[in-house]
Amino acid sequence: MGTPASIQEMVINALAVATKREPASIALTHAFRDDLGLNSLDTIELMYGVEEAFDLMIPDADLPKLVTVGALIQYLHERVSPGGSPVSTSKQVLAKPATKPEGVIRPTTPRVNTKKRSRA
Amino acid sequence: MPSRQDPHRRVVITGLGIVSPIGIGVPEFWKAALEGRSGISAISSFGDFPLESYRCRVAGQIRDFDPRRYLDESQSQRLDRYAQFALVAAGEAVAQAGLRMDRGDPHRVGVMVGAGMGAMMMGEREITQLYQSQRPHRVHPNFIPTITLNSASGLVALAHGAKGPNLTISTACSSSLHAVGSALLSLQAGAADAMIEVGAEAGIQPLVFAGFCNLRALSSGFNETPTQASRPFDRARDGFVMGEGAGALILETLSHARSRKAKIYAEVAGYAGTCEAYHMVIPKEDGVEMADTMTRALRVAQVAPSAVDCINAHATSTRKGDEVEIRGIRRALKARASRVAIHGTKSMIGHTLGAAGAIGVLVGALTTETGQVHPTINYDDPDPECALPGIAAKVQERRIKVTLINAFGFGSNNATVVLKRFS
Known part of the structure; x- marks a missing residue:
């Protein structure tokens, strides 16, 4: 735990569950939206899980640059204190919505080409 | 005859009421609106919760709302804030329209409320207290009648003696526009001659606010300059700013309004x-x-x-x-x-x-x-x-x-x- 490899492993495993893909099929260059089919809400849930697992808060202003797997991992390396490990003892990086089984995000019909927006 | 359905029956607005961050009462609100005054301010506290863990720290708060100025002691102390807003706005609209239950059949006057969250203020308080204290016998006896989503529509009816159809529409941020539409349809269907329509919300509180923050729906780049945070259509906009308040309208059939010689603001077409x-x-x-x-x-x-x-x-x-x-x-x-x-x-x-x-x-x-x-x-x-x-x-x-x-x-x-x- 706490090595750069484990950050990568945690993020990729989380994405594998979220997108129902094999971890090996997820590359650092993959974009959450265009390659992995996550919509804006799926991405927000992913970030929510990341914040919990690494005990940090990701400002809205940082979101626009966190569009690929590699960018998120790089960002976490920079944000997690040197030699520090994720505070969560579990490998769970996923959001835990009240209505879903623990630790599983199922993207609601992953869609390509959707951007951050809200109708609120 | 009033009860016959007529999709072409004309419906008009004869009364208005509002409780808003830029004014309580239509004259104050409209003056501020034409001046372009901002009602957005910094949130000063969320009780015991650290403000810095909220990405957004600004809101359209009604800072000078003292329920005792408008409501009786019991209502001021016991009712949820959203229902207090609803009562005050509805009271203004009914008074302005001159709608009197004793001058007609009260069963022909209905209430249609739109609310997205309902009485979450009391909801949050009671749930928190129960889980912290673990004393179920201390849950307030008024908890259920308060958090049922139709509490405001019931209270508005009680306040005015309106005995017609009484409904609550909850469709999140469009709740009270659907309520206006539903009031229109009720009047055209002949179910009532007049409808008191109200939209009310009071969600600036720790849980609801955190939920919208974490949905990344709220503005977070203007915490130091709150009046600039809500900027529709502007290039620098970065999310919505939560507000609170209530709007009320009296909708009635044109023939009913004419029979009362009511002032007509507009037709709901x-x-x-x-x-x-x-x-x-x-x-x-x-x-x-x-x-x-x-x-x-x-x-x-x-x-x-x-x-x-x-x-x-x-x-x-x-x-x-x-x-x-x-x-x-x-x-x-x-x-x-x-x-x-x-x-x-x-x-x-x-x-x-x-x-x-x-x-x-x-x-x-x-x-x-x-x-x-x-x-x-x-x-x-x-x-x-x-x-x-x-x-x-x-x-x-x-x-x-x-x-x-x-x-x-x-x-x-x-x-x-x-x-x-x-x-």
Whole structure:
């Protein structure tokens, strides 16, 4: 735990569950939206899980640059204190919505080409 | 006969009431709105919770609301804040309309409330206390009657003796626009002669606020400059700002209004409510569905798109929401989109969620009656994606015969109401 490899492993495993893909099929260059089919809400849930697992808060202003797997991992390396490990003892990086089984995000019909927006 | 269904029965607005971050009561609100005053301020505290763990720390709070000025001691102490707002706004609208239950059949006066969250203030308090204290016998006996979502509609009926149909519509941020539409349909169906319509919301509290923060729906870049945070259609907008308050309208059949010699603000000419059946939070990006809702409402009102003069837009100040709405307006109105006046009330009071639709119709009625289009403040640098010539940061004086009001809500739902200048 706490090595750069484990950050990568945690993020990729989380994405594998979220997108129902094999971890090996997820590359650092993959974009959450265009390659992995996550919509804006799926991405927000992913970030929510990341914040919990690494005990940090990701400002809205940082979101626009966190569009690929590699960018998120790089960002976490920079944000997690040197030699520090994720505070969560579990490998769970996923959001835990009240209505879903623990630790599983199922993207609601992953869609390509959707951007951050809200109708609120 | 009053009970016979008549889809062509004309329905008018005869009373208005409002509780908002820029004014309690229509005169104060309208003056502030025309001046372009912002009601957005920094949140000073969330009790024991650290403010810095909220990305957004600004809101449209009603800081000077003292319930004892308007309500009795028991109501001031026991009722949830959203219901207090509803009672105060409804009281103003009923008084202004001169609607008296003792001068007609009270069973012909109904209540239609729109609320997205309901009595969450008491909800949060009681749930927190139960889990912290682990003393179930200390849950307040008034908890259930307060948090049932129709508590405000019941209280409004009790306050005025309105014994007609009494319903609550909850469709998130479009709740009270659907409530206006449903009141219109009730009147046309002959179920009542008059409806007290209210939209009310009070969600600026630790849990609800955190939920919207974490949905990344709220503005977070203007915490140091709160009055600039809500900026619909502006290039620098970065999310909505939560507001609170209530709007109330008296809707009645034209024949009923005439028999009472009531002052008429505007005619409610059409309504459409649709569901995109697309995504719980995200609108369909091409704006086709929003355009469809506007088009359907215009068709019901028998108004051509080329005859629309003004739109009170949903305009929440989210990046995509504003963009998609303008796309929808362009599709629905075609060339006319460049001619209509458009205003975003949320630029001044924030997004009052379930109350927004009723407040939008109240603004629409005043706009249609006076020809004054309030400013959309902070529209300093028009975003090319949603710029239209009719959006302005200053007051516009226009000749207005037809105003559209839009509201869109989580659950993929859209609503549009069409108001006509009464003649």
